[in-house]
Amino acid sequence: MLNNWLKITVLALFLSACSSYKQNILFKSDQLTAPDPKKLELNSNRIIEIGDYLTLEVFTKNGEKIIDPDFQLANTNINSERLRPKLKYLVRNDGFVKAPMVGEVELQGKTLHEAEEILQKEYEKFYKNSFVNINFLNKRVIVLGSAGGQVIPLENENTTLVEVIALSGGIDNYGKGHNIRILRDNAAFVVDLTTIEGYQSGNIMMEPGDVVYIEPVRRPFSEFIRENGQVISIFTSLVSLVAVLISVR
Template sequence: MNKYWFVGILVLLLSSCRSYNPILFSAKNKDLSEQLLQLKKNAEKNYTIQKNDLIRVSVYTASGEFIILPPSIRNTLNTNNNQTNQNNPNNEFRNISFLVKQDGEAKLPVVGNVKLEGLTLNQADSLLQIKYEKHYKDPFVITQFNNKRVIVLKGNNGVLFPLSNEKITLIEVIAATGGMSRDLKTHNIRLIRGDLQNPKVFLIDLSTVEGLAYHNLILEPNDIIYIEPIRRPFLESLRDVTGIVSIFTGLVTTVLLVISLSR
């Protein structure tokens, strides 16, 4: 009886082996736009705010309505903030971008200067919610990154890269985001441009002389660079099996200890 019990546990553990995410652009991949969108969101979520970033802050009331700025602050923004949306007579928070200055702070309506440098967008949301709670009841804050940027996807890892100037090249962005490791395919780089539902996709091979002609390719805002990883199924499977064996060994040890103590 005990033998079958242990076999059942082993089968359960082995069935929990993770299945690997399909490589983008493979023949089996039918949900390219959805995967690209998810990877893009992950990259944006992990991005930390830096100096010279433009941050858009949306503040809601407890009832879900956008907060309207007081007239005095509204007039100041109209005078000093060139990025204020002049088509919005009420100047709601949602349509205004704020610069993160060299000291890492952004000057925001009502709460003044707030240190945002080094925070993720989620962390900024939490901090600003605390700040605005002193002035509004149960506010809800959403912070968004408003710079021109590109996203670099190396396998399933994404990096958001701000465009500091209008003429930055493909090779410069790859180098600035860690370069090419041995786990990436230099011959299978894809530049994805436009609407993710129907994007333009350019295949770039930097392992050939002809492909190197693309190294000076000027990137555009919201471009996505996808570099396919080199898959090593045996090593990946071995890593999974090692983890499962460790779990199973620990479980068996615990069971034997309980049995010995119960005698």
């Protein structure tokens, strides 16, 4: 009788562990396919969108200060560079950015190069031979799963999946290299990096807002034991007590 009861209890614990395991897996789907790199080819020039944050630097003399070929400006501008605030400029819902001196400028839908040309013309009203440099501040990819939760900035416009994974710390012994899911807008893909063929077809360019999920290798029973250690300890004590009482009889 006692043996049967113990078997039923162990089975219940195992099923509970499996249930806990399944709850910890994200983005489950039976319809995921490998990405088609040809269909996902990106324009190397990202477009400025509503909600983007931009950095803006304006120089005179066609940007001579940036390269300073004769090293004549380095010493004289150290303190002024330290005092200059590092500002970010929001692309508002109407597509405009409020820039110093020139005021409202519409930049939505423009590439960085196009935006720089527009602002250079605006600043020509104040400075001769102006030079403008713009960069994104908030283009990023989210990495979840075995690597934890990380937000990886897309500093390079041609950042690949493998680069993003490397920046997040790589795939350790707790990650499934054959089950990497990419969520992009309304589409989802699965990538297998354990084979050369999978790498060649799956190492796609990342887009801002992509979610990369590296499914973790889970150990259901050991995780259940760790998460419910106190309950199991009490249960074990009760079983031992019952066994002693039965043996006394």
